[in-house]
Amino acid sequence: MKKIVILGALSAIARQVARQIVGHDVEMLLVGRSPRRLAELRRDLQLRGSKRVEIFQADLENLEEQRAAYEYARRQLVDFDVLLLAYGALLDPKSAVCDSQWVTRQLTVNFVSAAAALTLFAEHFEKRMEGCLAAITSVAGDRGRPANYVYGSAKGGLALFLQGLRARLHPCGVSVITIKPGPVDTPMTEFFQPRRLLARPESVAAEIVRALERRRPAVLYTPAYWRPLMAGIRALPEPIMRRLQI
Amino acid sequence: MAVPVFSRRASVSSPVPESSLGRGRRDIESWGRYPHGAHRRVLRAWWSDQVPACLANAGPASILPGGLRRSYGDSCLNFGRDLLDCTPLDRFLFADFQRGILRCEAGVTLHEILRMVVPRGWFLPVLPGTAHVTLGGAIANDIHGKNHHRQGSIGRHLRQLMLSRSDAPELLCSPNSEIELFRATIGGLGLTGVILWAEMQLKPVSSPWLLARKSVFKSLDEFFYLTAQNDDSEEYTVAWLDGFARSDPQGVFFSASHAPAPVENHSGEASLQRHAFPVARGIPGQCLNPWTIRLFNAAYRNYQERSTRTKLIHYRSFFFPLDSLDNWNRIYGRGGLVQYQCLLPEDPGILRRLLAKISISGQVSFLMVLKRFGNLASPGILAFPRPGLTLALDFPMRGRRTLQLLDELDAIVLPCGGALYPAKDARMSRAAFQSSFPNWRRFRAAIDPKCSSSFWRRVTEW
Numbered sequence: 001m002k003k004i005v006i007l008g009a010l011s012a013i014a015r016q017v018a019r020q021i022v023g024h025d026v027e028m029l030l031v032g033r034s035p036r037r038l039a040e041l042r043r044d045l046q047l048r049g050s051k052r053v054e055i056f057q058a059d060l061e062n063l064e065e066q067r068a069a070y071e072y073a074r075r076q077l078v079d080f081d082v083l084l085l086a087y088g089a090l091l092d093p094k095s096a097v098c099d100s101q102w103v104t105r106q107l108t109v110n111f112v113s114a115a116a117a118l119t120l121f122a123e124h125f126e127k128r129m130e131g132c133l134a135a136i137t138s139v140a141g142d143r144g145r146p147a148n149y150v151y152g153s154a155k156g157g158l159a160l161f162l163q164g165l166r167a168r169l170h171p172c173g174v175s176v177i178t179i180k181p182g183p184v185d186t187p188m189t190e191f192f193q194p195r196r197l198l199a200r201p202e203s204v205a206a207e208i209v210r211a212l213e214r215r216r217p218a219v220l221y222t223p224a225y226w227r228p229l230m231a232g233i234r235a236l237p238e239p240i241m242r243r244l245q246i
Numbered sequence: 247m248a249v250p251v252f253s254r255r256a257s258v259s260s261p262v263p264e265s266s267l268g269r270g271r272r273d274i275e276s277w278g279r280y281p282h283g284a285h286r287r288v289l290r291a292w293w294s295d296q297v298p299a300c301l302a303n304a305g306p307a308s309i310l311p312g313g314l315r316r317s318y319g320d321s322c323l324n325f326g327r328d329l330l331d332c333t334p335l336d337r338f339l340f341a342d343f344q345r346g347i348l349r350c351e352a353g354v355t356l357h358e359i360l361r362m363v364v365p366r367g368w369f370l371p372v373l374p375g376t377a378h379v380t381l382g383g384a385i386a387n388d389i390h391g392k393n394h395h396r397q398g399s400i401g402r403h404l405r406q407l408m409l410s411r412s413d414a415p416e417l418l419c420s421p422n423s424e425i426e427l428f429r430a431t432i433g434g435l436g437l438t439g440v441i442l443w444a445e446m447q448l449k450p451v452s453s454p455w456l457l458a459r460k461s462v463f464k465s466l467d468e469f470f471y472l473t474a475q476n477d478d479s480e481e482y483t484v485a486w487l488d489g490f491a492r493s494d495p496q497g498v499f500f501s502a503s504h505a506p507a508p509v510e511n512h513s514g515e516a517s518l519q520r521h522a523f524p525v526a527r528g529i530p531g532q533c534l535n536p537w538t539i540r541l542f543n544a545a546y547r548n549y550q551e552r553s554t555r556t557k558l559i560h561y562r563s564f565f566f567p568l569d570s571l572d573n574w575n576r577i578y579g580r581g582g583l584v585q586y587q588c589l590l591p592e593d594p595g596i597l598r599r600l601l602a603k604i605s606i607s608g609q610v611s612f613l614m615v616l617k618r619f620g621n622l623a624s625p626g627i628l629a630f631p632r633p634g635l636t637l638a639l640d641f642p643m644r645g646r647r648t649l650q651l652l653d654e655l656d657a658i659v660l661p662c663g664g665a666l667y668p669a670k671d672a673r674m675s676r677a678a679f680q681s682s683f684p685n686w687r688r689f690r691a692a693i694d695p696k697c698s699s700s701f702w703r704r705v706t707e708w
């Protein structure tokens with residue numbers, strides 16, 4: 001890993017990733033919404049010894065701003081070899097499950113805009129014939145559950161999208177990594193109970209960094225026990241799943 | 247084409263989200279695990295720009311900023327009300343390694359600061375007995391270290407700090423501006439508002455290795471002699487007292503200074519990060535009883551008497567021996583522990599009376615640490631360190647019996663002009679606090695009306 005672009009760099013998980021690769025001699029471009037926070041983050045990474053940190057402000061739900069970020073990356077970092085898509089939103093489930101606007105918004109941030117961004121950046125990697133695209137989806141995308149199926153379907157859709165992209169880019173030597181974290185202790189899970197089931201963003205980030213460096217596995221479950229756990233949950237027959245209401 | 251955009255930028259200035267630390271709200275404990283209680287909410291500040299909104303939305307006397315809860319008693323707790331966890335504010339903001347100036351957010355730990363500055367030849371001017379405290383917590387308790395006789399408390403080394411108050415989102419406080427608030431915030435127990443960041447002057451050191459010496463002493467007079475001799479020449483001094491010494495306390499006197507020349511492995515910071523050994527939950531409190539404590543003290547004494555007198559030691563082993571055990575406070579079991587750290591006049595008679603009282607009570611302190619404070623005054627209005635001796639004792643919490651003993655100790659300490667350290671306290675009376683911190687009324691004027699703590703209510707409210 002030499003040059004990385006992080007979309008949604010202000011997310012708690014992405015921040016840890018950025019902090020952990022400081023010592024690896026990596027140049028980074030951080031894309032996020034708040035200019036003040038981006039500047040703070042850049043300063044911190046520089047003081048911790050980062051080689052080069054660029055920042056770019058963009059609302060990634062907006063395709064034009066997305067493209068601007070892409071062009072900025074091409075101009076500044078030129079031949080970046082890793083993309084990490086880390087943004088996402090878990091909108092307050094209590095607010096409106098039956099509200100179609102709420103549903104559309106949830107799908108737009110987590111799926112539509114992410115798929116669009118990956119398509120845009122895939123172009124760059126296809127030309128380069130080398131590199132790694134990674135995106136954070138979620139274990140929530142592995143099975144529809146009453147509590148979060150809207151978010152889950154967006155993340156599940158993104159996982160399918162990544163699977164297809166991986167197969168498409170495989171002949172060019174570009175790797176595509178699907179990252180599926182279990183619940184992590186970040187602003188996104190402030191309401192989650194019980195707290196002790198939450199993984200620490202530091203350890204999730206460490207596994208992501210390792211995957212980015214090794215360019216595999218194709219699908220990363222983090223922490224690792226989620227792989228067998230989700231295999232089990234996926235295998236549960238529908239009638240049982242319905243009755244359990246989990 | 248643009249994807250439809252629904253309510254953009256909703257979360258940039260959103261109020262601070264709610265969270266529960268540890269295992270749900272009820273479980274929030276300080277380091278002593280006493281007293282127990284429940285909080286209403288625990289909020290977390292992920293970015294400093296969230297803090298002003300959070301204070302603005304808080305009710306009167308409802309919120310307390312918090313760090314890593316390494317305070318022993320209830321000064322970092324706010325039962326029935328809210329806590330604002332500031333540990334995610336963990337970014338470095340500015341550093342000048344020519345002049346040794348470092349500015350960072352309040353949630354950065356001393357551990358992280360050392361990792362950053364030691365390889366560059368700088369050091370923290372003041373270090374407590376653990377590196378796992380935040381800068382905000384260190385300032386709010388105006389911490390002191392083994393070099394108090396040389397450097398004073400941490401408040402002396404602050405150049406400026408940014409305070410967020412309910413009436414002023416960002417207020418720069420320093421020895422030249424907002425002087426009263428600056429002085430109130432040093433040792434201000436989190437009550438004057440939320441410290442967003444602070445800038446301090448670091449201390450240059452020749453190496454992270456220390457040349458440490460120790461001497462066994464057999465009487466208090468010997469201790470006073472050793473202190474008088476070493477405090478001029480040595481940067482760090484502290485003494486360990488044998489918990490079972492009868493008529494005249496015995497113990498070991500430690501002193502150290504930074505090794506003069508850079509020892510090889512100067513930047514061995516990373517390689518020295520040993521893994522901390524975790525202490526299991528649910529250890530029964532009976533594991534620490536007078537018998538096992540006696541055994542420990544004897545073994546420790548024996549070890550100290552036999553091992554070498556002078557050695558080169560890495561600063562982490564010297565300052566933070568307990569950090570190699572994660573959560574060592576669990577050794578005390580469910581009941582927890584109370585620490586009693588007092589300030590005493592330099593009078594061997596008073597110290598002897600105190601130790602005799604403990605000895606008669608049949609309760610024993612696991613660790614007894616004695617140190618002479620120097621006379622460098624802190625800028626803090628509520629500062630605890632003053633010229634004199636400071637003695638720290640750890641008692642397993644055994645309910646009424648323990649509290650009774652500590653009240654009896656107060657009766658010796660307070661009349662002679664002593665004081666108790668709020669960071670370690672869970673039980674001092676209102677009268678005890680008000681008489682030993684005579685500036686408390688002046689301090690009260692600087693409190694943010696939205697802030698309060700269990701400690702503050704205990705020692706000031708009727």
Ligand SMILES: Cc1cc2nc3c(=O)[nH]c(=O)nc-3n(C[C@H](O)[C@H](O)[C@H](O)COP(=O)(O)OP(=O)(O)OC[C@H]3O[C@@H](n4cnc5c(N)ncnc54)[C@H](O)[C@@H]3O)c2cc1C
Pocket residue numbers: 277310311312313314315316317318321322332352353373374375376378379380381382383384385386387388389390391392434435436437439440441442568669
């Ligand atoms: C093993 C051990 C050894 C110790 N040795 C020493 C020692 O040698 N000398 C010494 O002086 N102390 C010592 N202490 C005590 C410790 O240094 C202090 O209690 C310190 O304040 C703890 O910091 P914290 O980050 O855990 O803060 P907390 O305990 O969470 O909070 C302490 C206070 O700081 C306030 N606070 C925290 N963050 C902020 C913020 N951002 N803005 C405003 N207020 C804030 C809180 O409201 C609270 O009043 C020791 C503690 C332990 C466990």
Ligand SMILES: NC(=O)c1ccc[n+]([C@@H]2O[C@H](COP(=O)([O-])OP(=O)(O)OC[C@H]3O[C@@H](n4cnc5c(N)ncnc54)[C@H](OP(=O)(O)O)[C@@H]3O)[C@@H](O)[C@H]2O)c1
Pocket residue numbers: 008009010011012013014032033034058059060061062086087088089090109136137138139180181182183184185186187188189257258
């Ligand atoms: N936490 C978990 O338990 C968990 C589990 C599985 C998967 N994930 C996924 O992990 C990723 C990181 O999340 P996190 O846990 O670190 O939570 P987080 O800190 O809340 O991060 C989410 C980030 O996405 C950003 N974002 C949202 N919409 C955006 C937009 N339109 N444009 C630009 N940025 C936008 C947010 O920016 P603002 O700060 O500007 O709002 C925020 O920084 C997300 O994709 C999440 O779905 C999380």
